[in-house]
Amino acid sequence: MDYDILILGGGIIGCAVAYELSKYNLNIALIEKDYDVADDISFINTAVIYDGSETSDDFMAKLENTGRNLIEKACKKFNVPYKKTGALRIASKNNQKNKLDIMYNIAKKRGIDGVHIIENDDEAIQKIEPNLNIKIDKALYSENIAVISPYDLAISYAEVAADNGVNFRLEELVIDIKNISNGFKVTTNKNKFSCKVVINTIDNEIVEDKLECNYKNMNYILFENKMENKLNTILIDDIDDSTFIINNPLISEGNLIGIKSDHMLTLEEGIDMAKNIFPQARKEFVSNIFNEVCDKDIIVIDDSNFDKGYIKVTGNHYGKITMAPAIAVMIKDKLKHSLNVTRKKDYIDKRRDVYRFNDMSNEERNEIISLDKRYGNIVCSCNNVSEGEIVDCIRRPLGARTVEGVKRRTGVGLGTCNGSYCNIKIIKILAREMNKNILDIVEDSKDSNILSSRIKEFREM
Ligand SMILES: Cc1cc2nc3c(=O)[nH]c(=O)nc-3n(C[C@H](O)[C@H](O)[C@H](O)COP(=O)(O)OP(=O)(O)OC[C@H]3O[C@@H](n4cnc5c(N)ncnc54)[C@H](O)[C@@H]3O)c2cc1C
Structure with missing residues (x-):
């Protein structure tokens, strides 16, 4: 089985790469071990789309800002909900206030429009977020920030890629990648493939950086829609250098409060922290809680073996969804020139209609x-x-x-x-x-059967 390109991994990065490359006359397959693509994206239906103003790393900022523009266009094209909420960053503890000026100056230097400092202006704050119930004397406001349904975006990329000829090989676990004379041999638990180019997105751990990682807990509390006066803007409160609270308005109404801290919080601790930005937070409105571990926020696009036909996208970042289309376009541009490929004449850049x-x-x-x-x-x-x-x-x-x-x-x-x-x-x-x-029938992956057996025999079930 020969391919021009094998994409390993069907997360948002793999799907975005498959979408970009499906525009060209290339024989492509994507290999994913699970039953579905983008299975590792959090189940909660909101991801924040950043604009590059919040990160200290210039390259991450560039990927975010380019990715944001591409995502806005893709959401329009594929009819994926895109809610421009804006984001207010405050510093309720005075020692973090100078950080707002630093971030503002960096955003200006990077040429990111739509970022403002608001100081002692209650009216401006009220206009941005009328439901805000706390006193804010200084804030950094970015008009650009949005929320999207990340899974919807990933599946749209994948569906369009599949409709344009990318072969999605689900339930195949990559077990070996070998460099051969004119490309690679990739072995899965089911098949052996040869290809000219491998784009590897399956391994997110940057081993050499592991010791430096400062693992943190991201504690999430999901508040249901019944709450009155809920916040419709993303609100971030930097408590100290390693703790922050973020309010994410969900695409489907309701709010997700995330608290980054050095340990896993109890629900009571979480609600107490949430009250910093959202005094009306109460236990009876909580519909779910969950916790994720975050590690070092860095993405590496490793093309050091590009001459052999190997690109690896690795690392984790809180804005990786935002960056995905920018990373995909970078990879496409690199391959387009080196493989000298032509664009498909019959390419259909449209997702089949979904009726909700x-x-x-x-x-x-x-x-x-x-x-x-x-x-x-x-x-x-x-x-x-x-x-x-x-x-x-x-x-x-x-x-x-x-x-x-x-x-x-x-x-x-x-x-x-x-x-x-x-x-x-x-x-x-x-x-x-x-x-x-x-x-x-399974819940999500192999052996996750839901019903174990019948307890009585009926004619129908
Ligand atoms: C708590 C949290 C909140 C986040 N919030 C945001 C946000 O608000 N905004 C934002 O922009 N980003 C956000 N992110 C980032 C984002 O959700 C993830 O980083 C992103 O989905 C990772 O995509 P990926 O394609 O790199 O990796 P993955 O989704 O992990 O994809 C890799 C794929 O490879 C497959 N695979 C692995 N091994 C093999 C193998 N041997 N053979 C075949 N297949 C294999 C896996 O099954 C998986 O599907 C958040 C991340 C976290 C953890």
Whole structure:
């Protein structure tokens, strides 16, 4: 099996690279070990799209600022929700206030427009965030910052790439990469491939930097939509050099408060910290909590073996989603020149339409139900998701094959009931569409079966 290019890993980076390269006359495959692409992106449906004004590293800033512009265009093209919220950075502890000026000056030096210092101007702050209930005498405001649904973006890149000929090889684990005379031999648990170029995105650990890593906990508290006067702007409070609190307004309403600290916080500790920026935070509005470990924020695009045909994208960064399309374009430009490739004449830069029942007018709903009555059968009453949408997400290119895949694509089961009413319905639809036994339907990966056995034999289940 010969390819021009093998992309290893189907995270947001792999999907964005596949999308960029699918525009050219190249024979490409992407190898991913899981059942689905972009499976490692956090389940919460919001990612912040940064503008390069918050990082001290000039190269990361450039990737963020370029990536932000590309993401805004891609979201428009693929109909992915993109909410420009703006971001207010405050320093409730006085010792961090000079940091705001430093960041402002760096942003100016980098030529990032739309970044302002606001000082002793309650009216300006109120205009940006009318629901802010704390006194702020100084803030750094960036108009550019937005939130998106990262999984939606990744799946859009992948679907368009697949429609334009990229071969997505899911459930294949890369076990060996060998340099051969005119390229590489890549061995998976199922196949052996040869190719001219390998783009490796599977290994995010920068080994040589490991000892310097200062691992931190990112504690997340998800507040549901019922709260009054919730904040609609991203708000960041730098408490000290290694602790901050961030409010992320979600794409689907509700708020996610993230607290970076040196240990895992209890819910009570987290809520106390959240009150710094959001005094109305209360336990009864919390719908979920989770914790992630962050490490050194650095991305390396290692092209030191480019003459042999090998590029590796490695490292972790809180803005890696923002950077993904910029990294993909850099890789495409490099390959375009060295492989001397031509653009496809029949390239289709469009994602197949997705119909979201929740976002439709009654007129549109009646129209789609008259074409397919499954759009009139609501499976998830929290988020108003219909059977028609679930069937479509399974039947699309790179369709969902797991319960989590269906949830991520449609939002089914992600409402306040956390899927307690609709999980079994999703399982049944997946089994029917894939012609499988319901006992074989998995949550997200191999062996994550949900139903273990029947307890009684009925004629139907
Ligand atoms: C808590 C947290 C919050 C974040 N928030 C934001 C944000 O607000 N904004 C933002 O821009 N970014 C954010 N990020 C960054 C971002 O979510 C991730 O860094 C990004 O999704 C990583 O993408 P990736 O493609 O590099 O890696 P991955 O998603 O890890 O992709 C690598 C893929 O390779 C596959 N793989 C691994 N080994 C093999 C193998 N041997 N064979 C085949 N396949 C293999 C994996 O299954 C995986 O799918 C956040 C990150 C974290 C941790």
